[in-house]
Amino acid sequence: MNSIFEEHPHKRYNPLTDSWVLVSPHRAKRPWQGQVEKVAGDDRPAYDETCYLCPTNTRMNGEVNPDYQDVYIFNNDFAALLEDTPPHSFEEDELFKAATERGLGRVICFSPRHDLTVPEMEEVAIRKVVDAWVDEYLTLGGKDFINYVQIFENKGFVMGCSNPHPHGQIWASSSIPDEPMKKQIAQLKYWQKNQRSLLADYVEKELIKQERVLFENEHFVALVPYWAVWPFETMIVPKRKMARISDMTDAEKDAFANAYKRLTVRYDNLFETSFPYSAGVHQAPTDGEAHDEWHWHFVFYPPLLRSATVKKFMVGYEMLANPQRDITAEKSAAVLRALSEVHYKTK
Amino acid sequence: MNSIFEEHPHKRYNPLTDSWVLVSPHRAKRPWQGQVEKVAGDDRPAYDETCYLCPTNTRMNGEVNPDYQDVYIFNNDFAALLEDTPPHSFEEDELFKAATERGLGRVICFSPRHDLTVPEMEEVAIRKVVDAWVDEYLTLGGKDFINYVQIFENKGFVMGCSNPHPHGQIWASSSIPDEPMKKQIAQLKYWQKNQRSLLADYVEKELIKQERVLFENEHFVALVPYWAVWPFETMIVPKRKMARISDMTDAEKDAFANAYKRLTVRYDNLFETSFPYSAGVHQAPTDGEAHDEWHWHFVFYPPLLRSATVKKFMVGYEMLANPQRDITAEKSAAVLRALSEVHYKTK
Ligand SMILES: O=P(O)(O)O[C@H]1O[C@H](CO)[C@@H](O)[C@H](O)[C@H]1O
Ligand SMILES: O=P(O)(O)O[C@H]1O[C@H](CO)[C@@H](O)[C@H](O)[C@H]1O
Numbered sequence: 001m002n003s004i005f006e007e008h009p010h011k012r013y014n015p016l017t018d019s020w021v022l023v024s025p026h027r028a029k030r031p032w033q034g035q036v037e038k039v040a041g042d043d044r045p046a047y048d049e050t051c052y053l054c055p056t057n058t059r060m061n062g063e064v065n066p067d068y069q070d071v072y073i074f075n076n077d078f079a080a081l082l083e084d085t086p087p088h089s090f091e092e093d094e095l096f097k098a099a100t101e102r103g104l105g106r107v108i109c110f111s112p113r114h115d116l117t118v119p120e121m122e123e124v125a126i127r128k129v130v131d132a133w134v135d136e137y138l139t140l141g142g143k144d145f146i147n148y149v150q151i152f153e154n155k156g157f158v159m160g161c162s163n164p165h166p167h168g169q170i171w172a173s174s175s176i177p178d179e180p181m182k183k184q185i186a187q188l189k190y191w192q193k194n195q196r197s198l199l200a201d202y203v204e205k206e207l208i209k210q211e212r213v214l215f216e217n218e219h220f221v222a223l224v225p226y227w228a229v230w231p232f233e234t235m236i237v238p239k240r241k242m243a244r245i246s247d248m249t250d251a252e253k254d255a256f257a258n259a260y261k262r263l264t265v266r267y268d269n270l271f272e273t274s275f276p277y278s279a280g281v282h283q284a285p286t287d288g289e290a291h292d293e294w295h296w297h298f299v300f301y302p303p304l305l306r307s308a309t310v311k312k313f314m315v316g317y318e319m320l321a322n323p324q325r326d327i328t329a330e331k332s333a334a335v336l337r338a339l340s341e342v343h344y345k346t347k
Numbered sequence: 348m349n350s351i352f353e354e355h356p357h358k359r360y361n362p363l364t365d366s367w368v369l370v371s372p373h374r375a376k377r378p379w380q381g382q383v384e385k386v387a388g389d390d391r392p393a394y395d396e397t398c399y400l401c402p403t404n405t406r407m408n409g410e411v412n413p414d415y416q417d418v419y420i421f422n423n424d425f426a427a428l429l430e431d432t433p434p435h436s437f438e439e440d441e442l443f444k445a446a447t448e449r450g451l452g453r454v455i456c457f458s459p460r461h462d463l464t465v466p467e468m469e470e471v472a473i474r475k476v477v478d479a480w481v482d483e484y485l486t487l488g489g490k491d492f493i494n495y496v497q498i499f500e501n502k503g504f505v506m507g508c509s510n511p512h513p514h515g516q517i518w519a520s521s522s523i524p525d526e527p528m529k530k531q532i533a534q535l536k537y538w539q540k541n542q543r544s545l546l547a548d549y550v551e552k553e554l555i556k557q558e559r560v561l562f563e564n565e566h567f568v569a570l571v572p573y574w575a576v577w578p579f580e581t582m583i584v585p586k587r588k589m590a591r592i593s594d595m596t597d598a599e600k601d602a603f604a605n606a607y608k609r610l611t612v613r614y615d616n617l618f619e620t621s622f623p624y625s626a627g628v629h630q631a632p633t634d635g636e637a638h639d640e641w642h643w644h645f646v647f648y649p650p651l652l653r654s655a656t657v658k659k660f661m662v663g664y665e666m667l668a669n670p671q672r673d674i675t676a677e678k679s680a681a682v683l684r685a686l687s688e689v690h691y692k693t694k
């Protein structure tokens with residue numbers, strides 16, 4: 001790492017989204033008198049009769065959850081996207097344009113155990129979540145009106161999650177959303193120019209540099225991207241170019257579960273708290289094209305900055321002008337790399 | 348408004364940033380069991396001896412604030428951008444690109460009174476803030492290494508504001524940040540195609556439709572943009588095309604202060620709370636070009652959704668895929684339009 005960037009305000013390029021992030025390394029010294037988050041009590045029971053995701057409980061809409069043993073998936077009772085949306089598009093002129101958006105929403109309970117989270121689950125149990133994602137990607141993506149399947153997890157109250165029961169979501173839509181579309185455009189441009197995968201080249205270089213890599217296993221690398229925006233933002237990237245999660249072999253699925261657990265254990269150990277984040281997959285659309293340009297990856301956007309209770313606010317300048325971060329990606333990587341892969345609760 | 352969009356999930360186009368927002372009108376019925384914000388006590392003293400923005404107090408760096416009577420401006424003690432940043436740029440290949448970023452940060456105290464906010468200030472006092480912005484825009488923009496001047500305000504703890512004393516910030520940079528750059532590109536395209544201002548055309552049409560307009564005065568229109576992302580997002584737009592705030596006449600500056608106050612009073616009245624937001628100006632860069640395409644405007648991004656304590660979380664799907672909102676812009680406009688312009692505290 002060029003030492004000038006360790007100390008001085010600078011911008012870095014994100015080749016995946018063709019955008020820049022402002023980095024202000026010196027600013028980490030800033031005192032904080034602002035909002036302090038509540039830490040959610042971490043003494044949940046294994047089963048909570050008031051939780052609408054626990055097995056055998058009745059949901060808001062009157063449906064009863066089965067006595068499920070590992071993963072349980074159902075249609076989101078309050079989905080933002082709906083299957084029966086009538087097609088309609090409107091274009092008064094270039095200023096007023098709208099179109100209905102057909103889609104659907106799914107909820108995936110990761111475990112029947114109300115008191116667990118991914119870092120506390122066994123790798124074999126996490127592997128079942130991965131299998132469920134692959135199934136859903138193929139089934140939803142197979143519908144003719146679904147062109148993109150967004151798999152994600154909001155973890156922690158501070159991330160707008162309303163239920164601590166371990167679960168993720170899928171929002172599948174007719175349109176390709178903004179963020180994966182940006183990544184598609186950038187990857188396609190790189191692919192056409194170099195006949196190589198942008199992320200394969202990137203990971204290869206990161207493995208040589210060893211400045212931002214956290215760890216690797218046989219099939220995946222976990223790292224803080226050079227262009228990270230969130231203080232402890234990371235990515236899990238497959239070493240081999242694959243357009244979509246359904247391209248994974250069994251061994252790769254196991255290896256992903258391994259990386260997913262090891263990374264989230266480090267996160268929990270960082271501030272000895274159940275570490276909040278939004279995380280999910282970016283991969284090829286399900287629009288029937290090959291998408292050789294796509295190299296799928298898993299991103300984590302965690303808000304905490306200094307402690308379990310002080311987060312980074314993406315407000316003001318960030319909303320109006322440009323994403324900005326206070327510590328360098330290299331420093332974050334060094335901190336995460338130094339952490340144990342044994343969960344603090346089990347010590 | 349086409350009634351199909353009142354009820355069904357749809358996407359709307361934002362011609363200013365060339366992006367789309369997903370709108371899920373039916374989703375407003377969703378129950379909320381998630382995070383509830385603390386409401387900051389609203390019984391602040393007119394002077395607080397522990398506040399580093401109050402007159403006569405000593406700041407962190409040892410400097411003493413003067414006994415200022417209206418607006419007071421100083422260099423941010425913890426600026427993200429610095430004047431003495433050495434120039435340096437780095438491009439290993441298309442994947443690793445960075446450059447130092449020179450700039451500076453300013454803090455503007457809007458009033459010596461610790462207990463006021465913009466909606467509680469007199470219009471003549473707000474006018475002084477507007478004058479200060481114009482001065483700063485010209486002075487900072489006049490420096491050869493400053494090409495963009497971002498004027499903004501973070502209001503409320505929920506927006507990462509660490510001090511309730513009424514104040515805003517300015518971050519001035521050598522680069523043109525991402526968000527204004529998007530708006531510049533879109534406005535330039537429209538200008539070259541139509542020889543007209545995108546926003547002048549837009550406002551003219553909104554004044555005829557009267558579906559999203561909140562109010563107008565002689566020189567400004569306050570409205571919920573067709574493509575609003577935040578639940579109660581609004582814009583104040585000058586009726587006449589002006590590239591920058593320094594183009595305003597005296598009468599226009601007064602009219603802006605009037606609109607700024609009236610809109611923020613409505614905001615406070617919405618949930619009878621000091622309404623949090625990030626707000627600020629988007630305008631022409633200070634790069635020495637004419638920028639005829641630019642039509643400056645003032646945007647408000649407020650997070651509250653249902654009450655003083657329940658906000659919209661832009662997480663998960665929004666971070667990974669696409670901005671999404673739960674109520675239509677028309678419904679938000681109807682709610683804001685129905686509110687009084689007399690501040691609830693003075694009733
Ligand atoms: O500069 P402040 O008020 O200390 O900090 C606040 O505003 C900045 C600019 O919007 C943000 O980068 C910070 O995350 C936020 O906490
Ligand atoms: O669907 P949930 O978990 O009720 O809601 C949460 O996740 C959604 C998708 O990321 C967001 O749109 C909501 O703002 C957030 O509160």
